[in-house]
Amino acid sequence: MPARLNIPPITRAVLITLVSQSFLSAVIRYRQWTEHANIVIPYLTLVPQLSIIYPWTFITATLVEGNVFTLGIAAATIYYGGRYLERAWSSRELAKFLALVALIPNLLTFLVLIIFFTLTRNESWTLTVISGTISLQSAFLVAFSQLVPAHTVTIFRGIFSLRVPRFPLLYLGVVAILSLTPLLGGASFWLALFGFLTSWTYLRFYKTVFPDLESSQSPSLRGDASETFAFAEFFPAPVKPFVAVFADQVFEVMVAMRLCTPFSQADMSAARGENLLQRGTPGSARAEAERRRAIALRALDQRLHAANASNSAGRSSSQPPTQDSGPSTETQGSQAKTQTATTSKPGPMLGETKFEPDHDDDGGKH
Incomplete structure (x- = not known):
């Protein structure tokens, strides 16, 4: 039988929500698809002009991916990254972290699109879809930079080597380039940027520090x-x-x-x-x-063996040598060692x- 996957509860719940919402979004878009239609789902994804009456989308939109490629990356990120962080921090801390890096980047990106619309009067800004785990991926990289800052990732047999704290900035650059293609939406760069800033600010100034039990720190x-x-x-x-x-x-x-x-x-x-x-x-x-x-x-253990050795030496010096077929003192000493x-x-x-x-x-x- 294959080994049972050991997924902590928060990571498991987020994974199930991601797959369920992304599948539901795909089904709705497939049923409403036409050649010239630009399909938006304001009650699943966050659309500035339409989703204001669906306030839950400011959080749930993070767990909706628009294609199979990004869904696969998102699932792998949450499975490995979420499981790692949940075991490092606890389920409660991970849940708090995920809520912050989902809500705040979505809200700030929403405000940026509204500002762009105000400046340009171009309605396409308010119809831009805000969704996907971009902000979570950026936040996870920041969290790893805190947990293992001295680690270096080497790939291609040493040709490419990069320290972990360099990955968030590299990720921002990759997202900025891909957001110019149909693979990622126009809001992706802002989600990555605000995910980076939100996670660093929270971890730097607000996240609870677990004390050493032997210290007197609060x-x-x-x-x-x-x-x-x-x-x-x-x-x-x-x-x-x-x-x-x-x-x-x-x-x-x-x-x-x-x-x-x-x-x-x-x-x-x-x-x-x-x-x-x-x-x-x-x-x-x-x-x-x-x-x-x-x-x-x-x-x-060392003290016990030292005491036993001293006692053995004292007994051997006080007793006359006898003809014994058992192991010698040197052999016993070597066995003890x-x-x-x-x-x-x-x-x-x-x-x-x-x-x-x-x-x-x-x-x-x-």
Whole structure:
């Protein structure tokens, strides 16, 4: 029998909704299709001129794909990315994240199209369909950039190599090009852009940070003040200084508007890993607990064997040698060492991710 797919509940629900709504949309368009008709479905997808009376479309339109190609990419993205993030964060955190990166990009794209219509009086802007998982895909890439910022993806046998934080910007470029073709709609670029900005803002300033159980930090700490997740880190090195200056100015405006608060020194210390497990890869807290338990078991095992060796040495020196056909002391010592090496070797850990702490002592970037 094939192995049963282990899909967490939120990821499974999103996948079912995506396939169901996309199939329903395809059936409706097929039944209403004519050679010259431009078919829109305002109660499934978000159409600025028609969907205002269907407010649920500001969220549900994200899970409607218009063709088989984009549907396949969307399903793979949600299956792998959603499953990874749900195990890393918890179902509740993933649900909150998905709701934000679906609602806010759709709403902002809706407003952009209304502004374009106001400036040009071209009705095609208000009939542009807003739908698809573009904003989710962009947001997932940002989330991966936070979780594994030092990882490098290498393809084509080392010909092409790129660090994970570079993928969101690359994805924006690809979407911008494809939006000029029939494959993607005219709103796709705005969805990708706002998905990127919304997810980074939420993860940088608002998402709850899970504390180390052995620390005295409050569990209400939020955001990620680490240098590796600064906004400028998504851009190539030559433009990083300019992006950092611009990001700092925007951050000051947000602080003045009380949309976010500056990071404290404790936040910066936590971001360097002094107090918190800031980036939670799947099973990170459990992996840390397992690692510490394995170290404690190894230390205890070594002490026990050292004590046994001392007792054996004391008994052998106080008793006269006897003719014994059993194994010699050296053989027993070698067996004890072999047993020590065998029993003290820990089993496979949860979340086998190599962690390299940052050595930057500079101030936090935004």
